[in-house]
Amino acid sequence: MSSVWALGLLFFVKSIEIVQSRCSKSQYESGPGYWLKCSNGTIADVSNEEGLSAITMLNSNMKYISANSFIKHRGTLIVLNLQNCEISDVHPLTFSIFPKLKKLSLSHNKLQHLSNSWFADIPNLEQLDFTYNQIETIQTDFFKRIPSLRLLSLDGNHLNCLNPKELEPLGSLAKIRILENPLSLLCRQKLTLWLKDHGINYWNEGPIGMESWLDSLLWRCAIQSDLIANSEEKMRQCVVLGMFNQFREAVVNLQDYQDIKNTCVRERKAFINSLIDSKLPGEILTNAGVIERMIGVVGSVLINN
Incomplete structure (x- = not known):
């Protein structure tokens, strides 16, 4: 029995070692201060440090960012990267009064809504990254308090639309990334045309x-x-x-x-007639409707073969 307990205790200790916080501190290469990088870290790891210009936290079980999470470093912080930290909510005052913050990344988290109360005073923010969250809505006037923004990344979310009027306060915006969102066609048309007219790059690299x-x-x-x-x-x-x-x-x-157009004439006519005959009672079949059905049939044949 004692050997079983010993094995159980060893397994428990090893499990703790696997998920223990690992942090490293180095000189911040783009200016004075230090860069703290943590994997499986906690807010306590950040609070115990002095003179931080950059913070990177990966794979942490943070879930919620409180108002005081980074307040100790708000006078020096330039870069804040919280990636894959299970974050689903942010206190309205978390990012208030960060005069030097230029890069903020909350990518690969679980945010569903962006609130306009988050950014009370971040006048120098240039890069904002929300890629691969679950964002469905962005509150009106969300971008009003970050006029210096140059790069906005929203790839991989659940946005049905992004009203270009909301981007008008971003006079310095140079790039936006918004792929892998279920944008409606009407919204995409208006948004991309507005971006094109304002000289804003919305393509991925390449x-x-x-x-x-x-x-x-x-x-x-x-x-x-x-x-x-x-x-x-x-x-x-x-x-x-x-x-x-x-x-x-x-x-x-x-x-x-x-040579091609004179082959399979009978088969082509039969195929078109079958598409027309498949219309529902009372349905008005347009050219676009026929083409959609044709594409669907051809696609299913290709998939199944």
Whole structure:
């Protein structure tokens, strides 16, 4: 029995060792002061230090940031990075009066809402990173108190829309990252056009790809009519038709198109008729509707084969 207890105690001790806080302190390379880096750390690790210009905390079970969490360093702090710390809520006064703070990252946490009470006085904040949270809403006037912001990262959240009017106070904004959000087509059209008109980069690093193509299509659809510009359904249909027309134009310009168009004529007609016959009673079938069904059928065939 004693050996069983001994093994159990050893396992418990080893488990504690695995999750124990590991912190290192080094000179902050971009200025005076020190950089504290902690894995599985706590607020106590931060409170016990002096003269910190940068703090990085990774993989901590923090959950909530209180008003006094970093108050000791608010006069010296330039960089604050709290990544993968299970944070789901922030006290309204947590980031009040941080005159030197330039970079704030709360990426890979569990935030669902951004409150405009968080930033009472951070006049020099230049980079703000909320990537890979669960953000669904951003309160009106959230960006009003951070006029120096140059980089805003919101990739990987649950935003259906970001009103460009909310970004107007950010006169210094140069880049925004907002991929992997379920933006509506109407919202995306208005947002990306506003960003383009204001010279704000919203691409990921590297060559411009599908995003550029889709946004150009959205912009063209919006100027066709007010009906399209104000209807998510009409916008979606316009995008589908635009996709099809571009694809058709590419096929027509193939060198062997003349040979292709005379093959499988009967089968192509039968396929189109089957799509038309599949419409529901009372349903008005548009060109866009037929094309959507065609894409769906072709996609399912490709997936299942």
